[in-house]
Amino acid sequence: MENFSEWFHDILENAEIIDSRYPIKGMSVWLPYGFQIRKATLKIFRDLLDREHDEVLYPLLIPEEELAKEGIHVKGFEDEVYWVTHGGQKELNEKLAIRPTSETAMYPMFSLWVRSHIDLPIKQYQVVNTFRYETKHTRPLIRVREITTFAEAHTVHSSSAEAAKQVETGIELYKEFFDELGIAYLISKRPVWDKFPGAEYTMAFDTIMPDGKTLQIATVHNLGQTFAKTFEITFENKEANHEYAYQTCYGISDRAIAAAIATHGDEKGLQLPPELSPKQITIIPIIFKDGGEEVMAKCLEIKKSLEAKGIRVQMDTRDIRPGKKFFDWELKGTPLRFELGPRDLNNNVAILGRRDSGEKIETSLDENIAEKVSDLLVEVEENLKSTAWAKQEEKIVTLDTLENASGIVDEGKVIKFYWCGDEECGRAIEEEADLDILGINEENIETDKLCPHCGKPAKHLALIAKTY
Numbered sequence: 001m002e003n004f005s006e007w008f009h010d011i012l013e014n015a016e017i018i019d020s021r022y023p024i025k026g027m028s029v030w031l032p033y034g035f036q037i038r039k040a041t042l043k044i045f046r047d048l049l050d051r052e053h054d055e056v057l058y059p060l061l062i063p064e065e066e067l068a069k070e071g072i073h074v075k076g077f078e079d080e081v082y083w084v085t086h087g088g089q090k091e092l093n094e095k096l097a098i099r100p101t102s103e104t105a106m107y108p109m110f111s112l113w114v115r116s117h118i119d120l121p122i123k124q125y126q127v128v129n130t131f132r133y134e135t136k137h138t139r140p141l142i143r144v145r146e147i148t149t150f151a152e153a154h155t156v157h158s159s160s161a162e163a164a165k166q167v168e169t170g171i172e173l174y175k176e177f178f179d180e181l182g183i184a185y186l187i188s189k190r191p192v193w194d195k196f197p198g199a200e201y202t203m204a205f206d207t208i209m210p211d212g213k214t215l216q217i218a219t220v221h222n223l224g225q226t227f228a229k230t231f232e233i234t235f236e237n238k239e240a241n242h243e244y245a246y247q248t249c250y251g252i253s254d255r256a257i258a259a260a261i262a263t264h265g266d267e268k269g270l271q272l273p274p275e276l277s278p279k280q281i282t283i284i285p286i287i288f289k290d291g292g293e294e295v296m297a298k299c300l301e302i303k304k305s306l307e308a309k310g311i312r313v314q315m316d317t318r319d320i321r322p323g324k325k326f327f328d329w330e331l332k333g334t335p336l337r338f339e340l341g342p343r344d345l346n347n348n349v350a351i352l353g354r355r356d357s358g359e360k361i362e363t364s365l366d367e368n369i370a371e372k373v374s375d376l377l378v379e380v381e382e383n384l385k386s387t388a389w390a391k392q393e394e395k396i397v398t399l400d401t402l403e404n405a406s407g408i409v410d411e412g413k414v415i416k417f418y419w420c421g422d423e424e425c426g427r428a429i430e431e432e433a434d435l436d437i438l439g440i441n442e443e444n445i446e447t448d449k450l451c452p453h454c455g456k457p458a459k460h461l462a463l464i465a466k467t468y
């Protein structure tokens, strides 16, 4: 893990997650194994969003006129938008943007739908691919040009308070989502100069990758009435007056999968929380020349009992030596394995192996194996999550001064510091340390400490780091 970037690229290839040799920079192919992980991730995500959102689907293409309507928004994306200019041989009379995100696809429709406060709130989400002509160094899953797993939620409200509350709901949903992926995260309010184009404020989730750099894995934006004014989304309120609506939007992407791979992976390869892992246990019959049939029969019986309990199980019956099988499934990150040989059968025992702790647990075959496996899977899930949070805690240092900030960050740390919150000061801090202020992690704290840069009274605890 010393060279995380190399480890990350290798694991995507060796565990057959994606193939980034697709002949367009920043675009890759989801391979079968990776696709199953993506599918499991989206199932977790949809189960959460479906609690109070409607899943929908909007067109990929956006008329230039709509994309350009909101000045700050289009400014923020003008260097990243891909355009469609032709239909067949014919040049289109209006360029069409390929969605970099879908505000300008959705909000003209909201404008058609919203008339009265009884039409509100609208809470929709879609899981689509979006396209951004990223000019910074692209990396598979981390900074891509086709964001294949862009899950964007957009909500419309009849009051500013309700929109602010929805931002909090979005944050809670994402906390649950990342908790299920066992990913540790930091939540901060992005500095004003780094918020989403057109938003009033942006709340962001960052995770500390093994190399100490932080990755923005989700954002929740309070859009205020800016887009409602641009797209004429107005409603008749209870007092029969017309008001502009209040909006939020929030999203995650392929980075959620990148973060799960990075968080739980190790020198042996991929490691996945049981909910994400395509298979949760591999049964490995240890076959010698004699006693093979009984071993196979027992293994099949165990496989059936696991499947009956809804456990995703596979049996590795390849004619290769067991050690190679262990290696392969450790590389693929399968949480558990079940080994059974003729001698074990005679002693009426089997071995359950844990990928996370390396533990080998001798188990009587008279036990309820399916129950034991279910319990172990819960233990593995808890262990992976608590390990991730412990690792994150180790990487955060709270400092009174930013003197040696870049040196400390180079050791793979994230710095929490007392900040005045002023933009000019913040930008100067970033400039001097050549780092990014992630934002305010604890707002309006009680402290008599002074801002390390400008000496004004500190108002918040902020985070600063090297970022992806």
Ligand SMILES: Nc1ncnc2c1ncn2[C@@H]1O[C@H](COS(=O)(=O)NC(=O)[C@@H](N)CS)[C@@H](O)[C@H]1O
Residues within 6 Å of the ligand: 100, 101, 102, 103, 132, 134, 141, 142, 143, 144, 145, 147, 151, 152, 153, 196, 216, 217, 218, 219, 221, 249, 250, 251, 252, 253, 254, 255
């Ligand atoms: N090039 C990229 N590759 C992978 N993920 C990305 C990329 N650009 C953005 N993301 C992810 O997508 C999330 C949402 O993107 S965003 O620009 O911050 N916000 C929006 O687009 C809003 N419409 C909410 S969906 C980001 O928090 C980040 O995690």
Ligand SMILES: [Mg+2]
Residues within 6 Å of the ligand: 132
């Ligand atoms: Mg970007």
Ligand SMILES: [Zn+2]
Residues within 6 Å of the ligand: 419, 420, 421, 422, 425, 426, 451, 452, 453, 454, 455, 456
């Ligand atoms: Zn200051």
